[in-house]
Amino acid sequence: MSGPAAGTIAELAPARRRVAAGWLHGSAALRWGTLITIAVLWEVAARWSGNNGLVAPPTAILRALVTQILPDGQIRAALIVAVVEITAAYAIAVAGGFLIGVAVGWTRLGRNSLFPIVLFFYAIPQVAFLPLFVLGFGIGPAAKIAFGCSHGIFPVIVNTIAGMRNINPQYVSAARCMGISRAGIVRHVIFPHITGSFFAGLRLSMTMTMLGVILAELYVSTAGIGYFTRQFADTFDPAPLFALISVLTAIAIAMNAMVRLAERHWLRWKG
Amino acid sequence: MAAISVRAVSHSFGLPGKQNRIAALKNVSFDVAPGEFVTILGPSGCGKSTLLNMVGGLLSPSEGAVQVDGTPVLQPLPERIAYVFQESTLFPWYTVEENFAILLRCRDVPRSEWRTRTLAALTSVGMQDFAGHYPKQLSVGMRQRINLARGIASDTDILLMDEPFAALDEQSRMVLGEDLSALLGRTGKTILFVTHSLAEAVFLSDRILVLSARPGRVKATVAVNEPHPRPPDFMLTSDFSELRNQCYALLRDEIRLAMAEAVA
Amino acid sequence: MTETSRLWPCAIQGLIAAGGLLLWFVVTQSGEVSPLFLPAPDAVVNAWVALVRSDEFWPAVGVTLTTIAAAYILAAVAGLLTGWLITRSPLLTRAFEPLVSGIFAIPITLFFPLFILLFGIGQESKLAYGAVYGFFPVALNTIAGFAHVDRRLVDAARCMGLSRFGLFRHVLLPAASPVIFTGLRVGFFICFASVLGGEAIASAAGIGHNIALSAELFEPARMYAWIVCVVAAALVLTALVSTIERRFRDS
Ligand SMILES: Nc1ncnc2c1ncn2[C@@H]1O[C@H](COP(=O)(O)OP(=O)(O)OP(=O)(O)O)[C@@H](O)[C@H]1O
Ligand SMILES: [Mg+2]
Numbered sequence: 001m002s003g004p005a006a007g008t009i010a011e012l013a014p015a016r017r018r019v020a021a022g023w024l025h026g027s028a029a030l031r032w033g034t035l036i037t038i039a040v041l042w043e044v045a046a047r048w049s050g051n052n053g054l055v056a057p058p059t060a061i062l063r064a065l066v067t068q069i070l071p072d073g074q075i076r077a078a079l080i081v082a083v084v085e086i087t088a089a090y091a092i093a094v095a096g097g098f099l100i101g102v103a104v105g106w107t108r109l110g111r112n113s114l115f116p117i118v119l120f121f122y123a124i125p126q127v128a129f130l131p132l133f134v135l136g137f138g139i140g141p142a143a144k145i146a147f148g149c150s151h152g153i154f155p156v157i158v159n160t161i162a163g164m165r166n167i168n169p170q171y172v173s174a175a176r177c178m179g180i181s182r183a184g185i186v187r188h189v190i191f192p193h194i195t196g197s198f199f200a201g202l203r204l205s206m207t208m209t210m211l212g213v214i215l216a217e218l219y220v221s222t223a224g225i226g227y228f229t230r231q232f233a234d235t236f237d238p239a240p241l242f243a244l245i246s247v248l249t250a251i252a253i254a255m256n257a258m259v260r261l262a263e264r265h266w267l268r269w270k271g
Numbered sequence: 272m273a274a275i276s277v278r279a280v281s282h283s284f285g286l287p288g289k290q291n292r293i294a295a296l297k298n299v300s301f302d303v304a305p306g307e308f309v310t311i312l313g314p315s316g317c318g319k320s321t322l323l324n325m326v327g328g329l330l331s332p333s334e335g336a337v338q339v340d341g342t343p344v345l346q347p348l349p350e351r352i353a354y355v356f357q358e359s360t361l362f363p364w365y366t367v368e369e370n371f372a373i374l375l376r377c378r379d380v381p382r383s384e385w386r387t388r389t390l391a392a393l394t395s396v397g398m399q400d401f402a403g404h405y406p407k408q409l410s411v412g413m414r415q416r417i418n419l420a421r422g423i424a425s426d427t428d429i430l431l432m433d434e435p436f437a438a439l440d441e442q443s444r445m446v447l448g449e450d451l452s453a454l455l456g457r458t459g460k461t462i463l464f465v466t467h468s469l470a471e472a473v474f475l476s477d478r479i480l481v482l483s484a485r486p487g488r489v490k491a492t493v494a495v496n497e498p499h500p501r502p503p504d505f506m507l508t509s510d511f512s513e514l515r516n517q518c519y520a521l522l523r524d525e526i527r528l529a530m531a532e533a534v535a
Numbered sequence: 536m537t538e539t540s541r542l543w544p545c546a547i548q549g550l551i552a553a554g555g556l557l558l559w560f561v562v563t564q565s566g567e568v569s570p571l572f573l574p575a576p577d578a579v580v581n582a583w584v585a586l587v588r589s590d591e592f593w594p595a596v597g598v599t600l601t602t603i604a605a606a607y608i609l610a611a612v613a614g615l616l617t618g619w620l621i622t623r624s625p626l627l628t629r630a631f632e633p634l635v636s637g638i639f640a641i642p643i644t645l646f647f648p649l650f651i652l653l654f655g656i657g658q659e660s661k662l663a664y665g666a667v668y669g670f671f672p673v674a675l676n677t678i679a680g681f682a683h684v685d686r687r688l689v690d691a692a693r694c695m696g697l698s699r700f701g702l703f704r705h706v707l708l709p710a711a712s713p714v715i716f717t718g719l720r721v722g723f724f725i726c727f728a729s730v731l732g733g734e735a736i737a738s739a740a741g742i743g744h745n746i747a748l749s750a751e752l753f754e755p756a757r758m759y760a761w762i763v764c765v766v767a768a769a770l771v772l773t774a775l776v777s778t779i780e781r782r783f784r785d786s
Contacts, residue, residue, distance in 0.1 A: 026626065026630075027626055027629035027630040028630070030626065030627075030630040031630040031631060031633065031634055034630070034631075035634075054652055054653050055653070109543055109544065109547075112543070112544040113543065113544035113545075113546075113547035113548055114547070114551075116544075116548065117548060117551060120770075123724070123769055123770070123773050124765070124766050124769050124770075125724070125727055125728035125731050125732075125765060125769055126728075127728055127731050127732035127735055127743070128731060128735075128743075128746060128761075128762045128765040128766070129762065130732070130735055130746075130747075131735070131746055131747050131749075131750030131751075131758060132572070132750070132758070132762075134750070135571065135572050135750060135755070136572055203640070206640075207639075207640050207641070207642060208642075210641075210642040211642035211644055214642050214644045214645055215642075215644050215732055215736070218644065218647060218648065218736045218737075219735060219736050219747070229648035230648075230737075232648070232652075233648050233651050233652045236652070238652060241648055241649065241652060242649070245645055245646060245648065245649060248645050249641055249645055252640075252641040252642060252645065253637075253641065256640050256641070324690075327690075327694055328693075328694075329690050329693070329694070346693075347690075347693045347694045347696070349693075349694060349695055349696025350696065352694070353694065353695075354690075354691070354694040356687060356690070356691060358687065360687050360688055360690070360691035362688060362705065362706065362709065364709035364710070365705075365709075373692075373695065373697070373701070373705050374695050376701075377695050377696040377697055377701070378696075425695065
């Protein structure tokens with residue numbers, strides 16, 4: 001800030017505020033503007049270089065999407081299988097993670113003795129075990145579901161326990177004294193308490209589940225999505241590869257959005 | 272020339288035309304002469320802190336202007352103004368002594384004097400034994416005392432104090448109030464002070480500005496004609512209780528108004 | 536905490552570890568599980584000894600560790616710089632924080648084939664992939680750290696007349712550093728896992744490649760020997776990182 005002469009302050013200050021007000025509205029515009037600018041520059045640069053680089057321009061990706069990826073029944077089937085795998089792995093991870101989390105977090109002894117073991121497994125890069133999953137479950141969806149689940153389950157367990165750790169034990173005692181069943185305590189005392197932490201876990205779990213499934217899909221290059229990405233990469237065919245990855249990205253964004261919607265819906269129902 | 276001059280200041284928070292726009296201050300004007308102690312009294316939420324933030328250069332008023340020694344305030348003026356915030360603003364990652372060190376470095380005090388100056392300031396609020404403590408290890412009241420000591424250690428001509436005694440017990444408030452009055456008699460600092468305590472306001476101030484409920488306007492000015500330093504006995508005089516009652520009468524209606532608005 | 540309440544968890548953990556080992560023995564002895572999937576513990580130990588003595592062990596470890604280190608340095612520097620620059624303006628923060636967090640919520644593994652396409656099958660592709668994946672948590676936490684510094688402390692510092700650098704050094708950095716450290720830690724382990732994963736999926740060298748290769752060649756004991764190395768490395772690194780973090784927090 002510089003110091004203009006006395007007397008101008010009355011005009012200066014409101015002007016600065018108005019600019020600030022416009023800025024706040026402009027953040028989304030700036031975000032999208034930047035993204036669109038990047039896309040346009042990308043397109044221009046790709047055309048400039050004669051369209052023969054490894055980075056396909058956005059229009060070529062769109063064309064490949066419409067002419068190569070979407071009409072291909074096999075690719076469509078592989079994408080649907082991937083969505084099914086993610087959904088199944090996520091469902092198992094959430095249900096299993098919640099049950100394990102409640103079981104481990106139920107007592108202080110459980111938390112003190114078993115939680116470190118959970119954290120131990122969480123800290124290991126599970127990708128080291130990826131070949132083992134394929135050895136054990138084959139190259140079909142089972143291995144991918146299992147691997148996705150093994151990634152997605154930990155955030156749920158950890159956040160369920162973290163949520164339970166902060167419960168006021170008096171509430172549980174009070175509920176017990178009132179004769180509420182164990183299931184009732186979970187439903188009316190524990191669950192409302194841990195929802196915040198739990199939903200943070202659910203969001204992270206979705207990302208991790210997708211990570212696990214995609215890792216396994218890419219690892220198995222003889223079938224599914226990994227087969228097609230390997231094909232496009234080996235033949236140096238960037239446009240369909242970019243297009244296929246764009247579809248997967250859109251799926252990932254949609255799955256994340258669904259978790260958020262569910263969270264909002266659940267919290268409104270509760271509230 | 273006035274040390275602080277507030278001219279037709281109005282301020283609103285939020286964007287114009289938005290539902291959450293709040294008018295905090297409306298057309299406030301007053302001057303503070305050099306060496307004067309002025310207290311702002313007003314119902315909670317009437318814009319007292321907002322006003323101090325403007326004088327401190329942290330906020331530009333929506334309308335009007337603030338001047339210090341005749342120049343407009345556009346940014347904090349660390350050489351001229353020290354600001355003691357409503358809540359402690361000691362840096363939690365530094366010990367009490369390190370917190371003072373940062374201030375003294377900014378004030379260009381030679382390093383060799385840091386320790387003595389810090390201890391002197393801490394002693395004035397009875398906290399000399401806690402130089403090595405982190406703010407988290409202290410109680411709220413202790414933190415506030417140190418916060419106050421840090422403000423005074425800035426050694427500027429103008430002090431802005433936003434409820435510096437709020438978290439203290441009544442006895443400590445009175446003792447620190449007396450000390451502040453003594454300091455005033457000694458150094459002739461200009462102080463703009465905010466408090467909710469009527470006794471504190473009357474005991475310390477040369478002039479009391481009573482603000483209305485939000486949006487704050489200057490509803491009345493009460494002068495206290497008693498030289499500094501003021502002895503504790505001043506609180507026993509009939510002048511004192513009369514002034515105190517006068518302020519209370521002025522405030523009571525505003526507080527009822529503010530509460531009625533909150534209910535509606 | 537009393538002595539007994541600390542003793543019980545340790546006892547239970549020891550029991551579980553011992554039980555797991557025992558189960559491993561029994562299951563492999565009984566022949567219920569194919570040795571292709573789970574070889575006997577002694578076979579794994581022998582394979583491990585042979586592996587560490589072999590000529591290919593240290594080169595593979597070296598390749599992977601160099602890639603991880605390079606990827607992490609890139610990720611950390613880029614993430615810190617980006618986070619710092621974005622938080623210089625509230626507008627930029629509001630515009631790009633959702634973008635960074637949105638991209639990080641997508642499994643970036645999706646883009647791995649692109650890295651192979653652009654950088655080839657060598658370590659460059661794993662380096663770039665690890666660096667990009669590790670960039671996001673660092674950038675995200677740097678943004679969070681700097682964007683949520685207590686406004687009043689910044690105001691107080693300005694009123695005291697702290698210089699721009701002083702504000703950074705004495706207020707912004709100490710306030711943001713716990714969150715930034717978390718980002719640096721998460722970023723490191725993401726780099727670690729990404730490089731290993733990239734090597735397992737498509738590579739010609741490194742630990743991940745060797746795990747995948749042993750699986751392909753049906754040498755399970757050797758694969759487990761490599762996995763043991765990864766688990767050990769993860770544990771050592773976790774301990775190391777938390778020590779470093781504690782050291783920093785204390786100073
Ligand atoms: N940053 C802000 N954004 C929006 N509104 C604000 C902001 N700061 C203050 N306000 C509003 O302005 C009004 C005045 O706030 P201010 O903090 O000045 O009150 P105050 O008189 O100091 O109250 P108290 O005695 O409780 O400290 C309040 O109604 C508050 O809601
Ligand atoms: Mg206030």
